[in-house]
Amino acid sequence: xxxxxxxxTLLWKNFGLVKGTGFDSWRRVGPVLPAIKVYNQREVxxxxxxxxxxxxxxxxxxxxxxxDFGQDCFVPLTVxxxxxxxxxxxxxxxxxxxxVSINTAGYENPGLITEIATRFGAQCVVASIDVRxxxxxxxxxxxxxxxxxxGRDAIEWARELESRGAGEILITSIERDGxxxxxxxxxxxxxxxxxxxxxxxxxxxxxxxxxxxxxxxAGASAVAxxxxxxxxxxxxxxxxxxxxxxxxPVRKSFQTDEPV
Amino acid sequence: MKVxxxxxxxxxxxxxxxxxxxxxxxxxxxxxxxxxxxxxCLILPGVGNFVxxxxxxxxxxxxxxxxEEVLGYNRPLLGVCVGMQLLADVGLEGAGxxxxxxxxxxxxxxxxxxxxxxxxxNLRMPHVGxxxxxxxxxxxxxxxxxxxxxxxxxxxxxxxxxxxxADVLATADYGVPVTAAVRRGHVWGTQFHPEKSSKAGFRVLxxxxxxxxx
Numbered sequence: 001x002x003x004x005x006x007x008x009t010l011l012w013k014n015f016g017l018v019k020g021t022g023f024d025s026w027r028r029v030g031p032v033l034p035a036i037k038v039y040n041q042r043e044v045x046x047x048x049x050x051x052x053x054x055x056x057x058x059x060x061x062x063x064x065x066x067x068d069f070g071q072d073c074f075v076p077l078t079v080x081x082x083x084x085x086x087x088x089x090x091x092x093x094x095x096x097x098x099x100v101s102i103n104t105a106g107y108e109n110p111g112l113i114t115e116i117a118t119r120f121g122a123q124c125v126v127a128s129i130d131v132r133x134x135x136x137x138x139x140x141x142x143x144x145x146x147x148x149x150x151g152r153d154a155i156e157w158a159r160e161l162e163s164r165g166a167g168e169i170l171i172t173s174i175e176r177d178g179x180x181x182x183x184x185x186x187x188x189x190x191x192x193x194x195x196x197x198x199x200x201x202x203x204x205x206x207x208x209x210x211x212x213x214x215x216x217x218a219g220a221s222a223v224a225x226x227x228x229x230x231x232x233x234x235x236x237x238x239x240x241x242x243x244x245x246x247x248x249p250v251r252k253s254f255q256t257d258e259p260v
Numbered sequence: 261m262k263v264x265x266x267x268x269x270x271x272x273x274x275x276x277x278x279x280x281x282x283x284x285x286x287x288x289x290x291x292x293x294x295x296x297x298x299x300x301c302l303i304l305p306g307v308g309n310f311v312x313x314x315x316x317x318x319x320x321x322x323x324x325x326x327x328e329e330v331l332g333y334n335r336p337l338l339g340v341c342v343g344m345q346l347l348a349d350v351g352l353e354g355a356g357x358x359x360x361x362x363x364x365x366x367x368x369x370x371x372x373x374x375x376x377x378x379x380x381x382n383l384r385m386p387h388v389g390x391x392x393x394x395x396x397x398x399x400x401x402x403x404x405x406x407x408x409x410x411x412x413x414x415x416x417x418x419x420x421x422x423x424x425x426a427d428v429l430a431t432a433d434y435g436v437p438v439t440a441a442v443r444r445g446h447v448w449g450t451q452f453h454p455e456k457s458s459k460a461g462f463r464v465l466x467x468x469x470x471x472x473x474x
Contacts, residue, residue: 121308
């Protein structure tokens with residue numbers, strides 16, 4: 001049976017990990033490499049690593065750093081931030097990424113999603129959607145790390161990303177980001193109903209119950225979180241134990257059955 | 261020991277090489293088909309699209325080289341993900357009106373590669389995440405020390421359908437039984453990514469590399 005994944009999100013800005021609220025007020029939370037090492041030792045299900053300033057500077061993704069980060073990562077690693085073309089994707093995969101996350105470039109050049117999916121497979125493309133609630137209902141998509149209103153409706157955009165070849169959708173509520181008040185469950189549920197690809201809930205997780213709700217009530221295939229792991233005593237292992245207690249299948253650590 | 265990892269233009273090579281290094285074995289990246297010889301065993305990675313991977317194998321002269329090594333010299337081979345699917349006779353990914361018969365594979369393990377939905381799976385696609393495997397009885401050497409229910413990382417929408425059920429070493433349940441690993445003689449394949457399956461994945465790689473065949 002397929003397991004529900006608990007995915008720490010690592011936001012990365014100028015050599016360090018950061019975490020903010022509402023995509024703003026960034027706090028430094030430490031260096032990147034030791035964090036990846038620890039998560040890897042603790043056998044998290046997967047990691048998402050996003051360079052939050054790359055879209056601003058217009059620089060190439062930092063292949064060298066990704067290469068360093070990949071040295072100690074033996075679980076799937078999704079890398080995002082500033083990706084605009086196929087060559088960059090190939091270099092990131094060589095550097096140690098297993099999937100890439102596309103956000104801003106998807107609005108500016110939707111064909112990029114299809115190009116990556118055709119060349120490297122749909123499983124390689126995690127389409128990331130950042131949204132704010134719209135007055136009167138629904139959600140609107142923002143690019144540039146929440147900085148630019150694209151005018152697009154989140155549900156329609158999710159459907160389009162799926163049809164263009166995305167393999168997964170990472171849906172983040174900007175307004176709940178960092179507040180630890182719980183995921184936007186109607187948002188996650190609406191996206192999960194709209195598409196047939198897996199949906200990763202993101203933005204707002206403050207405790208394990210929020211994660212259980214995202215899966216059992218909203219239909220998420222995976223839950224991503226950052227603040228809860230940076231700023232509280234809660235851990236990915238604790239999250240999985242809570243999910244398991246709620247009857248949700250999670251991955252157990254490997255135990256050989258050979259006599260020692 | 262010399263472990264050759266085939267670099268034919270696709271694949272998360274960085275991850276595969278590092279996982280082998282983690283087992284204290286130095287892998288050799290093989291970037292030209294003529295350099296395929298003189299290795300103790302070979303790993304065929306693969307990510308993405310069957311048609312693209314098969315085309316790159318053909319264009320680089322890898323198909324003849326692999327036949328010579330694997331069929332001629334009995335070199336042990338492990339295919340991973342699309343690398344396992346390429347072991348089949350034919351892949352139906354990308355099959356359509358202009359290509360109804362699909363794309364030929366290496367034909368090392370008889371079978372075809374079909375979309376999970378044509379096999380009756382109606383769950384979300386791709387099949388992505390950690391899923392538990394069920395070993396065939398008796399357990400193959402590739403899964404020594406790895407009990408039923410051990411989770412591995414899968415990410416795919418197409419699956420291997422072996423002509424001979426005896427070639428299937430393990431399955432995973434995703435609405436339908438999904439072939440998780442195959443073997444014919446000294447040719448193995450895993451649909452999951454051992455290089456991204458943490459400790460369980462290391463054990464599979466170690467089992468492959470430490471077999472008497474390597």
